[in-house]
Amino acid sequence: MNNKPVRVRIAPSPTGDAHVGHARTALYDYLFARQKGGVFVLRIDDTDTARNTLTSEEGVIRGLRWLGLNWDEGPDVGGDYAPYRQSERSDTYHKHVDLLMQEGKAYHCFCTPEELEAERKAQTDAKEDPRYSGKCRMLSNQEREDHLAAGRAPTVRLKVPGGVVGFNDLVRGWIEWDTNLMGDFIILKSSGIPVYNFATVIDDHLMDISHVTRGAEHIANTFSQILIYQALGWELPEFAHFSIMLNEDRTKMSKRKGATFIGQYADMGYLPEAMLNFLAFLGWSPGTTEDEIYTLEQLISEFSLERCTSSNAVFDIKKLDWINAKWIRRLAPADVAERMVPFLQRAGMLANAPDMRKLEKIAILIQERLHRLDEAPALCSFFLSDPEVPAQELSEVLAQVDGKAGLTEVARVLATVDWDEPAIEENLRGLQKDLGWSTKVYFMSLRLAVLGSKVSPPLFGSIEVIGRDNSIARINRAINSL
RNA sequence: GGCCCCAUAGUGAAGCGGUUAACACACCAGCCUUUCACGCUGGCGACGCGGGUUCGAAUCCCGCUGGGGUCACCA
Numbered sequence: 001m002n003n004k005p006v007r008v009r010i011a012p013s014p015t016g017d018a019h020v021g022h023a024r025t026a027l028y029d030y031l032f033a034r035q036k037g038g039v040f041v042l043r044i045d046d047t048d049t050a051r052n053t054l055t056s057e058e059g060v061i062r063g064l065r066w067l068g069l070n071w072d073e074g075p076d077v078g079g080d081y082a083p084y085r086q087s088e089r090s091d092t093y094h095k096h097v098d099l100l101m102q103e104g105k106a107y108h109c110f111c112t113p114e115e116l117e118a119e120r121k122a123q124t125d126a127k128e129d130p131r132y133s134g135k136c137r138m139l140s141n142q143e144r145e146d147h148l149a150a151g152r153a154p155t156v157r158l159k160v161p162g163g164v165v166g167f168n169d170l171v172r173g174w175i176e177w178d179t180n181l182m183g184d185f186i187i188l189k190s191s192g193i194p195v196y197n198f199a200t201v202i203d204d205h206l207m208d209i210s211h212v213t214r215g216a217e218h219i220a221n222t223f224s225q226i227l228i229y230q231a232l233g234w235e236l237p238e239f240a241h242f243s244i245m246l247n248e249d250r251t252k253m254s255k256r257k258g259a260t261f262i263g264q265y266a267d268m269g270y271l272p273e274a275m276l277n278f279l280a281f282l283g284w285s286p287g288t289t290e291d292e293i294y295t296l297e298q299l300i301s302e303f304s305l306e307r308c309t310s311s312n313a314v315f316d317i318k319k320l321d322w323i324n325a326k327w328i329r330r331l332a333p334a335d336v337a338e339r340m341v342p343f344l345q346r347a348g349m350l351a352n353a354p355d356m357r358k359l360e361k362i363a364i365l366i367q368e369r370l371h372r373l374d375e376a377p378a379l380c381s382f383f384l385s386d387p388e389v390p391a392q393e394l395s396e397v398l399a400q401v402d403g404k405a406g407l408t409e410v411a412r413v414l415a416t417v418d419w420d421e422p423a424i425e426e427n428l429r430g431l432q433k434d435l436g437w438s439t440k441v442y443f444m445s446l447r448l449a450v451l452g453s454k455v456s457p458p459l460f461g462s463i464e465v466i467g468r469d470n471s472i473a474r475i476n477r478a479i480n481s482l
Numbered sequence: 483g484g485c486c487c488c489a490u491a492g493u494g495a496a497g498c499g500g501u502u503a504a505c506a507c508a509c510c511a512g513c514c515u516u517u518c519a520c521g522c523u524g525g526c527g528a529c530g531c532g533g534g535u536u537c538g539a540a541u542c543c544c545g546c547u548g549g550g551g552u553c554a555c556c557a
Contacts, residue, residue, distance in 0.1 A: 013557045048556055113555065120554090129484050130553070155555055172487070181485060182553080189555040196557045219486065220552040243488080243550095250549060281506085285495050292494090292506055309488095309495075312550055316493045319507045329520075369519040432516095443516035455518045 004210045006038025010064070010071070011045045011200065011214075014056040017261035018063025020253065020315070021215055021245050024279040028242060029213055030069045031280070031303035041207065042074030044085045047199050049191070052087070063262040067272045068296070081207040086199045093194040096202055096232065097156050097187060105231045106187060108154035109136040110147045132157070132183030156188035158231060165226050169219075170211070170240035171308045177223040185224055197221055201228040204237060213240040213305075216312075240305050243283045244312045253315060269343060269373030271331075274324035282315065284308045293326050325371040336363040340376040347377035349384050358383075361465045365457035379457075383465055386474060387452025391481040394448045397441055403482050406435050406442075407449060411475045419468050425460040449478035 010026040012018065033040040042064070046052040061076060073079025083089055100106035109132075111119075120130040137159065139147075147154065160183065166176030187198035194202070200221075204212055219241050229236050247257040259265060265275055277294055286294075286302045294302075328336060337359035344350040344359075366379040381387065395403070409431055417427045432442045447456055450463055450471050463471050 311488045
């Protein structure tokens, strides 16, 4: 472990929305940085000019912001190490490429993609490991001049010295690799843009990143990167590679199989608090706990790289649902009401200026039956508009009693009762006694008449929210259906 | 295919040489209850296989099997 101040970074490439894998890595970075009093930086690794778009950078940022993981430095907030977009740092990369060239640690390669492809194919056919032969390493000055004069744009390759390189991964321990197995690799594309592995090393070093943390798919890259650190004579940062998140069928998470972008989870009605909580426990554990509902603050104080798991983890959406439901129940009703608004509006159930007072009352009633916010429209519908009268079910429930007479009494009671839940309950229960109906028949018929369903939130509170006139009107409609 | 990583119930995950192998989600049952939900109680269910090492292996070593990752002028 080094003693440098903690600086960690999340370095997404802006080739899409924010992936849940990125989100978890970002979360772990954030927790680690906050716990150590360090700095969390966002860097955009946009060296793939063919795939990058500005809108996808915005998508990544939006996703991470939604989660509430705020970075201290980044392209949108600035910082002492700016710029934070690799596409804006090419001078820096070129300077280091030139240095390596001057020291004879890197060289121009004029092989075309076609030649390289052919070379690879020949090697594969011969059952050899495909790797660059290093033939441009031997080019004479004259040959090099000729190629340049002919207008061929070279790539730059690093001379791989060979031998075993290794590093101590903070979550998996010592890992090593025989670099004789890899050929000289490209650090600068013929377009003049550095390759990911190169730009990453330069930036991580220059930005004083103390801990390089990322998904396990980067383990193989680490060896190439170490070679670059060594060629430049730089000290290595700490490395930590987190497990990979898998689909239920144990394949890597992909768009094809369920949601992979955090924007999709937002749209499905998951809370950022729940998402963070869930992600934290997917690949990390505090040890023994019976209660896995953790706030960000709790996570910050308990997180540790040492307790991160090295085996891959299946993304279990059922558990996410449970955590989400727990979090919804934790919120203040007014907060739930706020968060339901976009979902209700999307369902066309709300005016532009919603009655928040009423929504809050509804929230109190449905809060503990909500697993995701996108279930709100279904659970709210009978509060916001009149349901169909379930005539068939109603008459079945009332088969043994005089339904018309009874419901008429109900309407009469409701017409005069003080309009609050306790009073409604008291008077309605009193009427049940007078009527002599069984509890089941009485409440079920009321539920059907006023709410239009056998399944609903608590009856008296619901009646209160629906209002006197409306409740009576619904009962009258029910009577008429009999 | 080469190399690397990983391997405890369906899922997440404790465990670091001696435990009746935790806990959480899911599932099942019961309780609570005017429905649903919440909550509570209980239950089902695991150390991939084979060799070692050891008085003693889920724990250490080796092999196998399985899964994943990676072998680009992608990141």
